[in-house]
Amino acid sequence: MSRLLLSILLLGFCFSALAQDYDQRFARADVLHYKFEIGVYGNFHYGYNAAHITTFFKTNTDSLTLDFVKSNKSGSSSIKKVEIDGNICEYIWIKDKLTLIFPTVKAGETHTISVYYSFGSDDGLIIALNRFNKNTAFADNWPNRARHWIPTIDHPGDKATVEFLVNVPSNLDVIANGKLQSVTKLEKTRSLWHYKTDYPLPTKVMVIGVADFETQVIGNFDGTEVSTWVFADNSKNGFADYNVASEPLVYFNKLIGPYPFDKLANVQSKTRYGGMENASAIFYAENTVTGKGRLESLFAHEIAHQWFGNSVSESNWYHVWLSEGFATYLENCYMGFKFGTDSFNYCMKYDGNLVRNFNNRVQKPVIDTTITDYEELLNPNSYQKGAWFLHMLRKQVGDSLFWLSVRKFYDTYKFANADTRMFKEVVETQTGRKLDNFFNCWLYKPGLPRISTAFQSMGDSIKITIIQEQNADAFEFKLDVRLKFLNDVFADYTFDIKEKFEVFFIKNNQQPLELIADPNGWLLRE
Template sequence: MHKYLLSIALLAACTQANAQAPVPAVDVQHYTFSITLNDQDDVIKGEADVRLSLCRDVSSITLDLDGKAADDKGMQVLTVTEGKKKLSFTHADDKLIINTAAKSGTNHTYRVTYGGIPADGLIISKNKYGDRTFFGDNWLHRAQKWLPCVDDVADKAGVDFIVTAPAHYSVVANGLKLSEKQNGSNKATHWHEDVPVSTKVMVIGVADFAISTPEFVNTIPVNAYTFKQDKSNGFKAYSCAPEILNFYSQQIGPYAYKKLANVQSKTIFGGMENASNIFYYENSVNDKAIEALVAHEVAHQWFGDAATESDVTDVWLSEGFATYFTHYYHEHKYGIDSLKKRMLIDRAGIFAFEMERMTPVVDKTKEKADITLLNTNSYQKASWVLYMLRHKLGDDKFIKGIRTYYSTYKNGNATTNNFRTIMEKAGGQNLEQFFKQWLYTAGHPKLRISYETDKTNHGVHLHIEQLQKEVYQLSVDIKMGSTNFTANMKDRVLDLNIAAPTEAGELVVDPNFKLLAEYEVLKK
């Protein structure tokens, strides 16, 4: 987003927010974070220029920023200014409240000067070789641990990072590098991202990196940043990224950013999909299954980064999509059997997870900052929902819907209902029940299928019963010998007769693995 003076675009942004949730007061347009790091201690010095617009009249401006704790970690605000005007503020309960009135539709830039030792968010530590490193790790609501910001997935903005650090370090951040200037023993590196992104994926990485020569996908440079000791393995491990980027660009739509860096890091996750610079765990460079991890994180650049969930309870729009499109990429590269194998492994994991925890994919009961939302539901079960939706709509309508969803919400935010509306239009059918039973209902169908041969006409009689509490509307494929049949269930029980197979054989339920269900088959 760009800065507008009482513009139609700003009013539209505020109106759109109102359609999804109560209108926030602040709509951040751009951040410029100037961060100074050193090798003597873990204290950072920061200066943040926060350019924002107001969606309603306010008597004060509130930003998220953790204060100092008992262990002396946290941030301390020194000054807040607007232009040359010094503003009063309070900093308590992890909120920075700037005491200044502002009118709806007006634009302001506030400069926050601050410093301290980050308790989290910016991880200052040593890598496996004992070398000092600095890595942003902001998911979820952890940007505020070291950056004054609106730390909400729905508030997206452009970002500049100007990092001053000892000259032996290299710096990577969102966007493109604009400059790198030596100043005595220090070096200032300036990265600029004008595409709006959420704070959860705004980061810096600072280490003694080895940096590969970029390979271009169309005009997008793709390269690797690894620890120098892992240069050979790391460059090879991340070399699959260009092929993956090209595949998703062709299948889904244009890549939203101007570069893709694949970075060996100290993230607490296996991989973190920071916009245009993905962070992978330290030993990823030796991971034999690295291609799947890269495919997952690159898919996030479309789903989660560019098209972002409006609320964290819709995180399946990020993690489920990245999981499914990893499988989709493997299907493209290795064939349909690879896809089926991966879906079967995920299905077993889903059933095991539901033995321990019975909650829906879209779980509105959890707190927004609860990391337990990252679970088998939001990854594997959500992926299965997309897989079943693909079979329900057919390949052409499914991918048409996916492309429309991405182009509609690229660089914006979407809800589950937004996605459903687009897929209904693309598929030409009502999907309310499909979404209700698979995303908003806990558990999965459990079917008991009994069958016997009808001695009168030599056909087969089937009795199918749903055993779970909720009644699903579903289609289950059945194969018996050379006969293939689809049973469409709308009620708890279905009785039907099928013609006798021309070739005998046992009854096989869901032979192509299209349905997330358990089956009990009984022959009378």
């Protein structure tokens, strides 16, 4: 090994060591506000952009690491200069970590970091032709892809207010989070669109969308303007298809609490997901516009995320079920409200099958801290098992205490972050019950219960045996049991199950013909 190579390696090691992990960053700083200036030029060639990051410092420090991708297969980004409070500062940029080095700032001070940059990656902000061969650009940040196009602390745990100034050709329109402040004609052919939120968001849902849109205001519901943004070439179908947004909004307003944001725009886009719940400007896949409607469940899901995911955000990616599980369950509740109980039951049954199929292949818990590629968290554990967990919790504590707990959880952590323990503590406080074991077996351990039952008439009583046959530890749940007697007479009982082998005696001198376990579908099992 040559000395030159060794010193390069050592240098690389020192630089890498300098980049701070998230815990280190959270200990030293809190981003309060992002102001991004983004320019769209010519044939969607991007010029220099700027990020102004208002940061509160918690400790005396002389450096801070941001997430910003230097290059990937598709291209390289570049930095023109970095400043703190308008003064040039040094930086070290390796892979996706941009560490700024500046004269020491003191604990309790707020400073503005500015990064002047261009980005060359094809990820994060997706620049692509739409299905009508028209230029579009749509941010698609989940789970941690904001770093491809905007320098940020790209972690759901550091929320900040955000402001976008987007400079585009005048024939294009811009949608972004928050309130539209102004559209300014800059010169003959260019416009500057200015959006701003006065509520903090996680970076995963900070977005802009640029396209030739047609827009329609559906109306004002409980004080929130609901609008449709679709490609001009399919606006007639788009307006019809997207006209389903107001009902879920009104439903969740009543069920959870007031809608957290200043507008609700539903946007046809190029997101890689079927829908992406970007705060106050939800992006849907472009093929959702068909002219055939049937978007109720998708819209309900993404709109539910405005409360859970966007307003109450998971503290880190591993607790994403607090976003996806809640959105999935609320989507099903809305389907039940809109189309009746059969629809709700159908959705839950469908979701249960997805969990069972996944469980047959993968033995992992809902909260799986072994995952390093966060895209893998978009699995049936986070969505459908999360939804089923809420359904079983509802059975466990009863309807009114369940919804009281959900509302209290939302109200306590709105515009902030929460993890699973915080949710558990809210439910425990509201219900007066200890729920460690219930949360533990369903969320922190893999698998599902496999139950078998038996009954035996014993004179004036009936003995009921319930066995959990899975290899894993016992699950805790409430189990409804229906006994069928002669002449189609039925009797229903509910048992608290905690052990793998449980025996109950019921005062009843009739001879049962049949035992039906969980007749109303409250238990997720193999």
